[in-house]
Amino acid sequence: MLLVDNSVLSLHLVEDTLYLDLDAEDEDSSSKTTILRGFVDITNPKKKRVHSLLICFEGYLSTKQPSVRKRLIQRHLVLNPSSASTMDDSDNGYISRRYPFEMSLFLNDLPDTIQSKNIKVIYQVTAKAAYAYTTRTTRNCPIRLARFPFKNNMLSGDNVSRSSIDSRRHHAHFFDYHITVEKDTVLSVGTLLPLTLWIAPRIPGVRLLSLCVFLVERRSVCCDHHGEQQEGQKKEVKSSAHVLSRADTLQQVVPGHVLKEPWRGTIEYYLPNDIIPSINAPGLFMVQHTLKVSMAIIFPEITSGKTQRSISFETDVVIRDRQIGLLDKLGAFNLPEYEYNVLLSPPRTPPPVYEHPPSYSIS
Numbered sequence: 001m002l003l004v005d006n007s008v009l010s011l012h013l014v015e016d017t018l019y020l021d022l023d024a025e026d027e028d029s030s031s032k033t034t035i036l037r038g039f040v041d042i043t044n045p046k047k048k049r050v051h052s053l054l055i056c057f058e059g060y061l062s063t064k065q066p067s068v069r070k071r072l073i074q075r076h077l078v079l080n081p082s083s084a085s086t087m088d089d090s091d092n093g094y095i096s097r098r099y100p101f102e103m104s105l106f107l108n109d110l111p112d113t114i115q116s117k118n119i120k121v122i123y124q125v126t127a128k129a130a131y132a133y134t135t136r137t138t139r140n141c142p143i144r145l146a147r148f149p150f151k152n153n154m155l156s157g158d159n160v161s162r163s164s165i166d167s168r169r170h171h172a173h174f175f176d177y178h179i180t181v182e183k184d185t186v187l188s189v190g191t192l193l194p195l196t197l198w199i200a201p202r203i204p205g206v207r208l209l210s211l212c213v214f215l216v217e218r219r220s221v222c223c224d225h226h227g228e229q230q231e232g233q234k235k236e237v238k239s240s241a242h243v244l245s246r247a248d249t250l251q252q253v254v255p256g257h258v259l260k261e262p263w264r265g266t267i268e269y270y271l272p273n274d275i276i277p278s279i280n281a282p283g284l285f286m287v288q289h290t291l292k293v294s295m296a297i298i299f300p301e302i303t304s305g306k307t308q309r310s311i312s313f314e315t316d317v318v319i320r321d322r323q324i325g326l327l328d329k330l331g332a333f334n335l336p337e338y339e340y341n342v343l344l345s346p347p348r349t350p351p352p353v354y355e356h357p358p359s360y361s362i363s
Contacts, residue, residue: 007131007137008043008137009042009127009129009137010040010139011125011139012041013038013143016142016143018036019146019147020146032106032108033106034104034105034106036102037102040053040079040129041087041096041097042084042099043097046095048131049131050097051081053127055101055126055128056126056128057074057105057123057125058074058075058123058124058126059110059121059124059145060121060122061284062119062122063118064117065238085098107145110145111281111284111285112279112321113145114277119221119285119287124140126138144321146324147321148324165180165291167180172311173203174201174202174206174309175200175202175299176199179196179198181193181194181195181196182194186320187320188277189276189277190270191271191328192247192268193268193270194266195213195267197266198262200263201260201262204258206258207256207257207258208255208256208295210295211295212243212295213269214241215292216239216240216242217241217276217288218286219237219239219276222284222285223236242272242275244269245269245270246269246270247269252265271319277319278319289316289318290314290315291316292312294311294312295310295311296310297310
């Protein structure tokens with residue numbers, strides 16, 4: 001029989017997001033651990049002792065088509081009830097204790113946190129305390145998983161470099177064009193996509209009529225969730241197309257006049273807030289994104305006067321979690337690079353992480 005509990009339990013996490021810094025080409029990535037840190041505060045009567053305290057980390061995958069709910073991970077950490085530090089010893093008969101904890105987790109093969117209509121991946125941390133007379137209290141707290149942008153895994157597709165979007169310079173009988181996105185750009189949910197376009201007319205009278213940018217999202221859910229990828233496995237595939245809007249509709253525009261010389265400009269587009277980060281969870285699901293750029297060109301012809309043509313370019317892109325975009329705005333990925341040359345004496349080394357402040361004398 002469970003009695004009425006007069007204890008107060010609260011769970012606090014040091015980080016609300018766990019970042020996985022994994023390189024796809026790293027052979028030792030499976031042995032890397034992520035540390036979950038936090039503490040549990042318990043306020044209860046002085047005569048009431050905590051018999052056991054358990055921390056549980058869980059993750060679940062839910063899909064609508066097919067309708068599946070699957071547990072991805074479950075890890076437990078048992079805390080010593082006598083390891084608490086006293087926070088408040090009041091005179092009203094209650095005492096507050098704090099239980100700090102650190103949990104090592106192997107999260108390399110787990111997908112990022114996802115909240116969408118068809119696919120949901122959620123993670124949570126739960127604290128469970130048991131007292132005398134079989135009374136218990138439980139508190140849980142959500143936590144996110146997100147991956148850093150890998151240095152060598154930004155893009156795939158028909159690109160010059162895997163670290164940047166580059167259409168190469170294309171030649172047509174009426175004009176040339178070149179579409180690029182800088183390699184240092186981190187594409188994430190809710191951020192800006194800076195698209196640079198270079199066009200040069202090859203015949204008189206060429207005019208760029210319009211420029212449209214689309215982002216196509218493909219969500220593939222495996223119908224048989226065995227946790228292993230099987231050849232010929234049946235998948236439920238859904239696609240959605242998003243027309244990207246310009247960040248500045250007044251300043252960032254394409255030239256509407258006839259091009260008499262090469263033109264180059266950068267236009268920023270909003271990445272929608274309702275897209276899902278690009279994820280590949282073998283045997284479970286896959287989310288892929290394709291960037292498509294469409295240009296409408298008008299140029300003169302002898303027989304028909306004016307002719308309109310549509311030219312398009314597309315490439316696969318990797319969209320990161322919203323939290324990664326926030327870190328990029330703070331400059332978290334703008335780290336200095338240090339080169340080591342055996343011919344240099346002494347070798348160049350990075351500056352110390354911490355330097356003592358200068359000493360001050362009082363006269």
